[in-house]
Amino acid sequence: MIKEIRYKNFKALRDATLPLGRFTLIVGANGTGKTSALNSINILKSPESFSWNDIVSAGADQDTVVSISLDSINWLWQWKYSQGYVDEEYEDEMEKGMAKILKELAEEPFSDFHVFSFDPEKISQSVPINSEKTLRNDGGNLAGILDLLKDTEPERWKELNDALEDWFPEFDQILFDRNDDGKYVVLRTKIGKHKIKAKDLSDGTRLALAYLTLAYLPDPPKIVAFEEPEKGIHPRLLKNIQEAMYRLAYPENYGEKREPIQVIATTHSPYLLDLYKEHPEEIVIASKDENGVHFERLIDKPHYEEVIQDAPLGEIWYSGILGGVPAHV
Amino acid sequence: MKIAFFSESPADEAALKILVAGILGEEIEETDLPNTIERRSSSHVDKLLPNVIKGVYFWTDAEALIVVSDSDDTSVHTKEHETESNEQCRLCQLRKAVAKTVSKLKGEKAFKVAIGVPVPAIEAWFLCGINPHVNEATWIRKQNGERIQYDRKSLKVELYGNDRPAIESLKEKAIESAERLVEDLAQLEEFFPQGFGCLINEIRGWKQ
Structure with missing residues (x-):
């Protein structure tokens, strides 16, 4: 099972860590990196389908890193390429490197990942x-x-x-x-x-x-x-x-x-979120501020039980207090 | 002062920022709350207010929370309610929820809450000074069975030109109205002595 995925300069995820459990429901506004997070696993599965431009954050001048922690073997895998390598020649190198890693990881669970x-x-x-x-x-x-x-x-x-x-x-x-x-x-x-x-x-x-x-x-x-x-x-x-x-x-x-x-789902539905009131550990809130996208497990928010009490979780999320809703101009 | 707002829409919040800044005589500082706190319907305010108060208290750097909720068809607040709370009155309901929640907040942070209840909707405040017939006293007469010329829908039509206004139009009118109203807060208080009066009095108290 994937325990967490860390991102540096990966598409919308410039510096973020996505915690995952056996079941994870990610809630967040549009553009908070939910799809990018799922695609990151797809990239590991079939790197040949992606180019450097599919991966790197816009305007990033540092390395792109995606690290996946698997709790089953307690092993951290890291993929890192310097922005300086962004040209046709190094794209090939990247794909070679990815192919090698993929071969090594062929038996790992994310080789059998489907969105x-x-x-x-x-x-x-x-x-x-x-x-x-x-x-x-x-x-x-x-x-x-x-x-x-x-x-x-x-x-x-x-x-x-x-x-x-x-x-x-x-x-x-x-x-x-x-x-x-x-x-x-x-x-x-x-x-x-x-x-x-x-x-x-x-x-x-x-x-x-x-x-x-x-x-x-x-x-x-x-x-x-x-x-x-x-x-x-x-x-x-x-x-x-x-x-x-x-x-x-x-x-x-x-x-x-x-x-x-391992199941990962994303949602914009307060009604679906309402169903997870008893399992706040399964909810991850994706939000975005001037520093970029952040993922935070609901259970990690201080005083979360005190704040939520017996109110419908979907309503609380919709109100904006939890974050993970569209910001207004 | 850092103030969070719990209102019906970003347009309302934009107007409230101007009005509250006018009452306080100082600019409203941005809080680290990234989004407007919104409600879906009036009934959700009662249900969510305790959660919103605690969320703002624990998770943001706001020093105060402004809660503004339309009265809709609830009873208009009166002086009698000050001695005996009325369960059919939105202001009384909100005050009760605020008092109960704030009294239980544990922490050293000073925190204030002020409530405003536009009667019957915030468009009535925005029309103050334009349509003298729109005020709390008239609405009370309507609730007592008298025929009067406006309702919530017609207030929208009068303000926005139709009752399905575009989001941009909502915000534009809200800001335009607030900028006009802030020049004569006494008039707004006179026409809406309870719903706006309670808000302005509470905020004035913060300065003392």
């Missing part, structure tokens, strides 16, 4: 009959992964369908149908047993189905991130989305035998 940003259109697309065995970051191949689950994990498949009924009481079964492009998901209505094609479901239902599926996979990625999981989801379903993320992060609480997955 999921589900797209309703992709979720409902037909997939080839013999499709790949992973859920794509945009939710593509949902039909393929669900069909595989049905064939190989009958118990999980039943649990998933039970959960579907809980999330969407109007449906009782996930089924599949075919067209010229392959197979696609359909949901069967409880009343009337009508089959509703995935493409005819609401965006929110499709998105929620992708979260639900990921939570019930037998072998999800080791680290997953969700950018604004509230997007397109009715506020009342956020409790279910929270449960899906918790199922990944705390499998033992849900009767799962697999290893915990």
Whole structure:
């Protein structure tokens, strides 16, 4: 598990440390480096996809450093390149260096890191009959992964369908149908047993189905991130989305035998934040001032219990007292 | 003096800074609170005020907090409420919450809170000196069943030209109004003796 990531001159993160737990919810205004923080792990995963300009802070005249502390092996990894090396020749050197490091770290958890940003259109697309065995970051191949689950994990498949009924009481079964492009998901209505094609479901239902599926996979990625999981989801379903993320992060609480997955999510939703009142240790506030972006765990704010008391956490955050809200001119 | 504001919008805060500076006779210094503290609705003020007071007290360098919340449809504060608090009055509700919270603050930092309650909305203050019919006494008559010519929506239309004003227009009008009002605070106090009067009296007390 990644314990913390430290940044120097990395995109919007000029000098910041992001503390992470098994589950971390980052709240903050736009432009407070939440996406950059997630992308930093992506860069370690596939450095060849990024150039120096993708990494360095604008106008930075010092080294860029991203340090990742992993508590499982208590090991700090550092990547450092001088600003003086910024030219084509040294970009190549950088990529060589990164490739070498990546090879060494191939077994490390962040080599299996995915930032999921589900797209309703992709979720409902037909997939080839013999499709790949992973859920794509945009939710593509949902039909393929669900069909595989049905064939190989009958118990999980039943649990998933039970959960579907809980999330969407109007449906009782996930089924599949075919067209010229392959197979696609359909949901069967409880009343009337009508089959509703995935493409005819609401965006929110499709998105929620992708979260639900990921939570019930037998072998999800080791680290997953969700950018604004509230997007397109009715506020009342956020409790279910929270449960899906918790199922990944705390499998033992849900009767799962697999290893915990590290989950990092970002949000702008007071409603989602309200659900974490009992777990302030899971909340990180991203804020920005004249010195740049800062990350701070809610639990590290002095007197935080006294200040918050029994008020809704989302409201407190929205008020601006916690920071992590847009500054006004 | 370093003062934090808990109000409905950045536009309100911009106007309040001018008015409070006028009352104090000194500029308002910036606090290390990076953002305006905003509320989503009046009902959230009661719920959040204790948290906001403590947050400002513990997490910022502000010496005082100004709380301004529209009265909306609550009872207008009267002199009688000074002896017996009225649960239907927003000012009484806020005072109660402030007193309870401030009394429990542990620390050596001196901290002051002043409350203002525009009746029925801050646009009424901004129209003071422009529309003489808009004042607390008239609103009390409305609450007593008398037909009067304005409501919260019409105040917006009168001030901004429509009841869905642009953010820029809100701030522009707020500052323009405050710059005019600060030249004659006595008039604002006369037309809004409770909602603005309590604010100005509290702040004047800080200077003594």
